[in-house]
Amino acid sequence: MCAAEATASLLHAEENFSACLARIDALIFKPLLQAGSDQKGKENFKLFLLLNDRFQALWNLTEENYRIVKQKCSTSESFCIQDIYIKYSGARISEAWKHHKTVLKQFLTDFTSETSMSLALYTVLHKPIRDHIEQYILLLTKLNEVLKEVGAFLESFISQVLDEACFTKTLWKSLGYKFTDMLCVPERRLLEDSRNLPISASTNRSDRILLFDDVLVLIQVNFPSLKCLLFCRYGLRIITPEETFFLSAKDPQMKAVWQWKLNQAIRQALNGKRDFPLWGKTGEGTEPPSCRFFTYVFRLESKFKSASYEGEWHWGKPHGKGTVKWRDGRNHVGDFKEGLEHGFGICLVPRRSEDRYDCYKCHWYEGKMRGYGICEYGNDMVYKGYFKDNVRQGFGILENHSAEHPFKYTGQWENDKKNGYGVWEDKDRGERYIGTWLDDHKHGQGIVVTQSGVCYQRTFHADKMVGSGILLLEDDSVYEGNFTEDLTFVGKGKLSFANGFILEGTFTNKSGQGLQTQGILNTSNEQPDERITKTQLGLKEFPVEKRWKGIYDQFLEFIHSGCKEETEESFTGFHIQTSKELRKSQEYLFCHRGLLHLALEQKGQMPAKCVDGETSDQKACSVVLPLILPCFYPELFMLYMLYHEREDDLYCQGIVDLSLFPDIKLLEFLDVQKHLWPLKDLTLTTNQRRSLIKDKCFLSATECLQKLITTVDPREKLLILQKTYEEIESTVSRVVETDYKLPMDDLLPLLMYVVSRAKIQHLGAEIHLIRDLMDPTNQGGLYDFLLTALESCYEHIQRMRLHQRENCHLSHSS
Template sequence: MPGLAAPHPAVTLSQPRELRGGWVLPGSHCALGGAMCSREVEAALLRLEETFSASLAHVNTRILQPLLLADPEPWEPRGREHLQLLQQLLRSSQQLRQLTEQSLQSLLKRLHQPRTTGLEALPLLGSADGVLQVHLEYIESYTSCLVAQVFQQVAKGKREHWLAQCRPLQKYLAGMSFEGSVDAVLGQALCQPLAQHLQQYILLLLRLRDTLRKHHPAQELVINAITLYGNLQSFLQQALDQAVATQALGHSLSSRLKDALCTPGHRLLQDSQDIPVTAIPLRAERVLLFDDALVLLKGPNIHSFDLRLVWVHPVQDRCMLRVVTPEDEFSLCVRDPQDLVVWQWKVSQAVCQALRGKKDFPVLGAGPAPSEPPACRSAAYTFRTKGHLCRATYEGEWYSGRPHGKGTLKWPDGRNHVGNFRWGLEHGFGIYLVPKAIEDKFDCYKCHWQEGTMQGYGICEYSSEEVYRGYFQAGLRHGFGVLDSAPQAPQPFRYTGHWAKDQRSGYGIQEDGNSGERYIGMWQADQRNGSGVVVTQAGICYQSTFQADKMVGPGVLLSEDDSLYEGTFTKDLTPEGKGKITFPNGFTLEGWFGSGTGRGLNTQGVLDTAALPPDPSSTCKRQLGVDAFPVESRWPGVYGPFRVFMVAGCPGELQEALLGFHVQRSRVPRRAQDYLRCERSCLEDEAGRMEDALEELLCHREPAALQRYLQKALNSTWHPLGKLLRTLMLTFQATYGGFGANKHLQGMAQGEVKQHARELWAAYRGLLRVALQRKGQALEEEPEDAETRDLQVHRLMLPLVLPSFYSELFTLYLLLHEPEDALYSQGIASLSLFPDSKLLEFLDVHKHLWPLKDLRLTSNQRSSLVRDRCFLSATECLQKIITTVDPREKLEVLEKTYGEIEATVSRVLGREHKLPMDDLLPLLIYVVSRARIQHLGAEIHLIRDMMDPVHTGGLYDFLLTALESCYEHIQKGGMRLRRLPGHWDLRDLS
């Protein structure tokens, strides 16, 4: 036959003869029972391999290949399946013969050149694992044909033909009987050569072992091969027994059940007709254990359970096994305890085999002790019962019949859920994808789940390209959250605030992307409802009451020039009805307002011009929202999850759910599978990191160490304090940053920063309490009173928190104090034109305090140096006030500036000198004017508002008051200098 090598010509094929329980190989001159030398054993192995190769060649030529070329009619109705099985059997047989030929060549080479190769070069010894795999494939192919009754199908009506094909093999197949059915003859012809070959392999290898010295290098190889081929022989017998049992099962079943159960992939391991067992409460008539499924038969119905998802637990003190599957639980009951042991052992071993995905070798359950199926497994399953998992396919980790661990759910309608599960429900972080009617559009929820519903922090990317970042409860947006509209939406917006049952409700801020208008206030059912402040991009700011998204009742309207209107006005901000206008110059107009027939405003009222011109700083101090929105109640949705986290004992596994995570948002359209990826910032072990943070907290309780710890925690992206700070920064920027920044919100902003510092301090105290409780300790200090807490907040927390809000906060101070700073800048510009000596004279600084007598130079030289160096150290020191944001550090800069002034004066006088206020103020005005600090008014007011209350009435308060006096003097000096003619007379200025 082309493609099949003929036996080696030097060897005559003959069949071994049995002799008194032993056998003699042709060509051997050693008596049976004698010591066979190694070369004789190898020669016998050679003849054995040649005999087996010839048998395989004849089987392939006379049986398998003719079967594949037979008339296709006998193959119906399952002809395609049978044909594929025979093709696989032929391929396996050819591989087995190819392996045998390789063994022949290696034996020949060793016999002809014994010194060049060792025994390890023989495939049956050195490549035993590869030999094993080829044999296993042949056994699997043969038994599959046996189960599918392929030989019975092809033998129909052609008995004599196939008998004629098998008779030439008789001389190679000792003991083969040709009596009986043709299918039995075919089966024996395909199996018996392998069985005999394995038996003779073992005998020859045993004799080879006996011929080798005790410490021969190949001794271990031979012993391992003996064990392997012995196991292979046992496996062959087990595979044949299971195939025969499966084939016999078909005769006891109806045609429909037979087609469903007696398939090539199934092997029957146990039948309840052999060892009785009853399934309760299903009351199955028959229980069948296959190598991949547990099957219950009840009438015409088949209940099949994938063994990978079957958990078996013995019931204590009862002859019963509790069986748990993804959708069913039942019990297997027996009468005899021994029968229970058999069923439990066989089911357990079959489950282990199914989980490994391959048959046990050497035999099912072999080993020193039966293996126990793991409680945690990985498998795929499609749910059938009703509920939200109906028809969904779950692939992932399981525990005791329930999805438990990481996994993926896929529904037929395109929905997907990838994430963590607990006891069959979505629990932990997960990504839920919901397809929409529009092609390739999805709602993607990246969220934390609790018992099947979204609960905790999450991110939702809607198919409309809107994005929500915030908290969920019972599957709905609830708590604090941020909603961004699609970038290309007709009316783009961003809402930052509170939600209730999927609707904006509570305190929140919404900014209109087109008009730049910003609403700050209360919401209900997705509409503005309650007190609210609106800031326009034109600088107009108004406060009113809203109901169902419309203004109702009177309000307050502030214009860019600080004109104030109190009364009712229209939605386009036109006064209408009763009201009062207060102009920046102090005049008031009170009466009735209405729209005229043309442009302008009709008014009937009283204009009061008797009021005194207001202080420049008075009109800019009008603040909105402070009373309408108490600072303690603005952001409960932000503080709340952190309080819950601390009350729960700071569980690390819930840190991400309660405190949030961060992912990068992409506006690029993506495919469905791209949505199911989420790179979160919290990918490490949260529980372990939380433990480390609490341990570190206990080690840093001293003031200096505590400040370093708080600094590190607030800068961390995963620490609870750092996460809370970042969320508060987000709300602060949404309220006071960008184009919507308005000076009339400065009061709200500075109060909010202080409140955030208090909340962060409370959060630290809560973490400390949890850390101590874990150590079995209580918080040593007594509960803090309000005064003590405020001191700690201003001393420790506020300086660390303020930099995060400083940019937006200082911008509001700049806008608020812009008129005052403009006058101050004019004064600085005017005073900068004076030489130093003239300016000192103008400020009435006593000449004995001038730092001129130290310089022994000519007048011109002295004048030049004075211009550049007079009180230079104090000036440079004061300029550092803008290099820090901490109010205490700014005050320390001011204190050092005062010290530098006194040090310079003491050097001039040649003795220690303390400056009285009358002498200090002119010198400080000089230093301030030369320092040229921009926006000094905003700096002074921010320091005053944010400084530690403990400094009130102390040195720092005194120095800040002195700086305020200098600021006012420079303002007034600038105004006076502007009124002078072109040539200044310093005596007039004094």
């Protein structure tokens, strides 16, 4: 038994004995004190009080001993319990107990069932104390054996320490001045010398090996600290953060000694203290851990040359959390794997001519930036987007916050340059370029929106306009032809006016004479219904589905890689950074369920096609859209509102007209069959007429449809539309008192009624957004059918308003 085991045994014994005394006090002494204070026989009661005082002293001393032992202090005080025990057991008071037989029987039921009173008292008041004293005697006997063994260990330990001091002193005298000056440290001790126990290194650069308590020295080679040194048992393989070599010995016994001493030295260096008693008396013991935490300065040629790394290591390589600091001021804090940056990390890079830093907060892969990241440059520019091989690659946003030339670029990057589709906002000029880029230049088809509201499409070559283009003017006129940078018409062109007139010919702009035209004016294309065909620029040159491939490509890369969990954060980084609450949202949870489905597909645990023939790419579309759409939905819906502004205005005017009708009149006007009218819902109050009641029929369906504007997800909008249909059908079934399936002839007028009462202001924008972003798998199904029905109602309300305008126009003409 060692000293630690003896202390633990004593602690356990004191704890149990103290608990036993507490039970005796609660079951015996306290009840007897309460019962005996009211009875005669004061002399006998005094003897009981004396016994109680001795018992309380014994209990208090036991508690104090337990506290001392628990604090690992000297335990010698605990053995004075013998004196207390003698005083306690020497009191002869057996006669005094006879006056309290009734009380004793109540509290000693467990002890007196089959034994006499005296045996019960002995068992309760004497035997536990005697057993505890016997346990003390046993512990003392074992501790005596331990002390003898510790004495032998201590003598051997002191001898070893003195020998090491002598060997070290001799070494300093034998080494030359150069090595002594480099190696001599007062607290350093020599553990082994290859001249005493011959061994050689595979580096062939040393003829002497010295093992100190903190470093392993190969003469003529730099000295690796033992904290960073890994030693493999088989073959005496030595692993350092920058190189690996082998130690070899001809004599197996010498090899075993070196192996034992290396293991012991490394472990002691990591623990920060020497082994006592001696570790591995026969060579056995635990080898040093392969995972460690320490600081190391790299010396050899590598990306970390002269850099200091502090953090976690595994088999001699930075692995886990750590920090690298270079002499030039660079810092990298983050995750490492097998010696390279891998995972999330933050890197600070000083700018040469300024007292500022570029800060990269990015995901890293095998030492290079890869995946989503944020770079805050020292020149007030910020990039949020994707990287690959340390350069901007894929989708990203670059914004300049400086007052000199503020701008924002949102789009595709390739090899750290703007390449592909992107949007450039010049905040000084209030101008925006939407189109394709090549090597940081506007190149290819592009659209420019000026601050004055003029919009034009041209072909660009290295930022210069070439060829003809299309120009949209503020009054909705469209010019197709050549024009200058200041938007002056020159050469052949065609000007289509908002009223349908077309002017086609040659345009010139002479100084002092203004714009002149020689051509033909065609007035036969006037559109009396005021519906003007819109010109949407860039739709043919860069279709919507090809504009933002950078975001979708990141998701596909995540899917094709097998949906690895460590790469998920890199994919979702852009979207989550834009909307921090997205992780808690239903959309994010839905995305995780979809990712799980796709991951199972990639691992072969689920067919690549679903039952309905859905492919993984289609599934990817349904998963990624709910994740990223909330980030830019307001701006996107604003574009839909602007594009469908005229149709929505015409629709809203029709809604205003229909809102003037009471419920019965509107149902009659829309040709809803009378047996489907929910007249039971028209409850009357005093002085009311049923024919004047408004906004009561199909109220549940109306309120359901109004929820269309409360969500951004096209899938949820379609669910709301389906719920509206179900509410209409439920109301009709209640009216006819049977399950009623609405045919199209009945559905359209009823849906028209609900749409007119819901009064959704931008219904056209909502319908087109749902149609454009709808999951392809829903095409041709119930959702497609209901959306088509809603479109028919929307268009019918517009036509009603147009017919009303035409009738008014004819009446005024006549």
